Amino acid sequence: MGLSKLDQLYRQVILDHSQHPHHYGKLDESTRTIELNNPTCGDVIQLHFLIEDDRITDIRFSGHGCTISKASASMMTDLMVGKTLEEALQLEKQFSLLVQGEEVQDVEELGDAVLLSGVAKFPARIKCATLSWKALEKALAE
Known part of the structure; x- marks a missing residue:
């Protein structure tokens, strides 16, 4: 597969996560909730966790943001379900x-x-990509 086709595939996966985010919404019962924003571009994210026995059993996100921010949050929440707090921080x-x-x-x-x-x-986009991950880090450190 040529590099341009691979780039297109990557872009498509990112767009899909942004347009159809996984784990989007709020939890009815959450053990932790946190909100962070990126004042540079206006992205805002709320993370809602259900943590049982030192393990993330469910996680959701809500808020608004750019394509990168939403895609990153979707990817992050996919990854975190079932992880211990230590694994999540790593x-x-x-x-x-x-x-x-x-x-x-x-x-x-x-x-x-x-x-x-x-x-x-794209240094200006690093904050967009890491917003949900920094919210995760901050929530789990509390």
């Missing part, structure tokens, strides 16, 4: 390094989120 660190252009071991652990690695070329 994945957040890996993702933050990835979108800053740093080398990441076991990159396949990031699932679809690895497709956002190209954000490293």
